[in-house]
Amino acid sequence: MKKRSLILQLFIMLFIILQCLIAFLAYSTYKYAESVILKEVIQLNTNMLQQIAIRINQELKDVEVLASRIAYDTSIIESLKKGSGGESANKEQLLKIEGIMSGYIWSYRSTAMLIDAHLIDKRGNTYSTSYSMSSNQEADLAAFDKALENGQGIEIFPIKSYFTSTGGYNYYFQVARKVEDYISKQDYGVLLLNVNEKLLGDNYIRLTNEEKDFFIVDQDGLIISHQDKDKITEKLNSFVEANSKNKLNNYYLQDDKLFISQPISGCGWYLVESVSLASALLPLKKIELFLIAFGILCTLLTGVVLCVVARKIAEPLSLLRNKMTEFNDGNLSIQIQDSTYKEFSEISISFNELIQRVNFLLKENINNERQKRLLELDFLRAQINPHFIYNTLSSIRFYVEMGKNKEAEEMLYHFSKLLRRVLSRGDEFVLLRDEVKHLEDYVVLQKMRYANAFLVEFLLAENTLNAQIPSFILQPIIENAIFYGLQVNRLIVIKVEAELADDDLYIKISDNGIGMSQEKITEIFNKEVQMSRVGILNVHERIRILYGGAYGLTIEQNEPEGTKVILKLHYA
Known part of the structure; x- marks a missing residue:
């Protein structure tokens, strides 16, 4: 059985221990750098999400202000008072109220194309600024009234959709406001503002790329706004899961992605950013390359140093082993030169004396074996021949x-x-x-x-x-x-x-x-x-x-x- 070198085994073990230590230090450094970079990424993206959330919140407040201005407009209230006798609205009254609502909407030039106004009075008459988004006002009037009874006078309702002439869907959410006299608090109907989801998406769409994605979801994880319109009305399962486990602490990790959430004040919505961990931790690549290069360099240096030390120790032993191998192969005239090291000098002297003694005994044994073999062959021959002669x-x-x-x-x-x-x-x-x-x-x-x-x-x-x-x-x-x-x-x-x-x-x-x-x-x-x-x-x-x-x-x-x-x- 081939035996292992003790020196080689010891130095391999030492090399492995050093490599484990280097690997542990490199891994610890890597994980520390990863945690620091991850915290920085979370902080930077949280700050950005806060700015986007503030902008969205401001736009929602602007929509609420728009709803309030229309709902408290005295001209609209007067027109509704005149028609409160139970008569259907005439064409002049219809055009007047719709014109006033359109004027308010177009005063917001940046978002005018994204908002439709629908006013439903107590007689069931409907006044609309556009027919591009159907809100099914008559069917929902009772629901809106009930939702507004215990509120602050204004509510934001879940996302809806309608089928466009181009074959796709447009998504919108509704802001409802009671139409009432500011002084007498007389209720004359409900105002609905249908706000296109694009109003929300425009705040983050320029920041979306292959590595970053944005969602606006409600408390139940229902997607209200997203670049991919097919995902709207679906649920962001990772958000739901994190929320159900009470782990929603500004961020969570799932499927090699970092999710950062920021609440949008006043509406119960959340702005969620999905960031690829690979891109988020891109600076870590440089540290990783440095650690790999440093580890390779340390490995090479320790390997070279250990090899040099092992060679210094192994050379005299290797010489002794080679001489013993030569002796085992039949070379009886070998001698080992005296070593400069005390320990190996004593071994070489003892070995040379042993070789001389073995040579003497071997020669004596060879002579004895030669005689023994001749006698044995004669004995075998003598056993065969008398057996045959006798028969x-x-x-x-x-x-x-x-x-x-x-x-x-x-x-x-x-x-x-x-x-x-x-x-x-x-x-x-x-x-x-x-x-x-x-x-x-x-x-x-x-x-x-x-x-x-x-x-x-x-x-x-x-x-x-x-x-x-x-x-x-x-x-x-x-x-x-x-x-x-x-x-x-x-x-x-x-x-x-x-x-x-x-x-x-x-x-x-x-x-x-x-x-x-x-x-x-x-x-x-x-x-x-x-x-x-x-x-x-x-x-x-x-x-x-x-x-x-x-x-x-x-x-x-x-x-x-x-x-x-x-x-x-x-x-x-």
């Missing part, structure tokens, strides 16, 4: 006892060829073709012992015949296949196959005998089993000693029956 001599003895001297002579001939090779201190490795010749002599001997009991087939790829393999590794496998695979009245076929795969040689010896259970296969690789199976185990260990742990012998169950032994050798 062969037993067979010859049986032939002699049975009087089959010719067969015994033939067995002695083949046995002498094998014995000459076995007893010689020949090469440890032989060609595969030579090992096969040795097996052929061995097979002849075994066939003479077990006539018509088995058949051995050699199916060897041509490119494998010159492969170098350890001597005497195939004979124990063939012997095991014969002894443990034989069945009564059945021919056992033993196949010897060889093939190359990459840089490895695979030799497969399979038979169709009685087979072997998994328990027996496991038992064969146990060193404590009976001596009759030591030969196979020794072949396996011998291959591993010569080639390494990746090579050796495996035993499988052959299909459809029998046993398969696979030897994996390094090809050379």
Whole structure:
């Protein structure tokens, strides 16, 4: 498992702590600046809304004054007195009253086109300055009278609309005033001023843009005036929600927007401004860029400083590690130069002494291992050869006892060829073709012992015949296949196959005998089993000693029956 560097880990932790501190300071600064800028934006926009609200309030008062001037006009009162006998108004009276009302309206030249006057007397006669806005006076007269009974003599009624000839809607609100004699307080009717919503919108329309939006709403959040006329008579839900939760404290935030409200005195309306937070906090972008640049600079500086310090500490340790790696790779002559630092100087001296001691012990161990390996190989070879000699001599003895001297002579001939090779201190490795010749002599001997009991087939790829393999590794496998695979009245076929795969040689010896259970296969690789199976185990260990742990012998169950032994050798 790859281990982590302690120095690197410590300095990374220190770097992270410093970055967290820098990030915390930057975040705190950012949030403080955000709150300060937000307060400034709220204050500036509140001041602006106050000015707009004052202007709207003044215009509403002007409308109320206009209503009062018309309602108290003596000429209008006199005309209504003359017609109070129950008679319908004649054309002359109608034109007179409408002319007086028009004169008052046109005295306000800036708003004259935005106001219509409608007077409804007690007889139900209606006097109008314009027919562009219908107020349905007759139907609403009782409602207006009732609303004016307990008031101050003048009321502002909710927004209404009418369908224009151009296919759209115009919106207006109504100002109602009793028409009465100033002295006698005699009631002669109701005056309605229909005021176009544009009168309100003109006060803020020039300030509306993509980032700013304005609404005039009543206490219930109903939109009375807005640039988008389709929104009029709808509800400003955010205002309603903030008002219902008692959070309407001059401003509130919703959907990345800042809403600032200002009451319009005297009418129960509110002027609400919607400002995009992105635009409101635009100055914060400069602070944000500064904080980002400052944070990056601090990160780079701390990173450079920590890297320099870490390198100063890590260099001697890295040198020691590299030297140890070289030693682990087999370089036994390495030495570490003495360090200028006291701590590392002591380590280098100890390391150099350790290397010298290891060199001495390693040389001594190599000599011991060489002798041990030679003895072990001889032991393995000695275990294989006596096992074979014992079985062969037993067979010859049986032939002699049975009087089959010719067969015994033939067995002695083949046995002498094998014995000459076995007893010689020949090469440890032989060609595969030579090992096969040795097996052929061995097979002849075994066939003479077990006539018509088995058949051995050699199916060897041509490119494998010159492969170098350890001597005497195939004979124990063939012997095991014969002894443990034989069945009564059945021919056992033993196949010897060889093939190359990459840089490895695979030799497969399979038979169709009685087979072997998994328990027996496991038992064969146990060193404590009976001596009759030591030969196979020794072949396996011998291959591993010569080639390494990746090579050796495996035993499988052959299909459809029998046993398969696979030897994996390094090809050379």
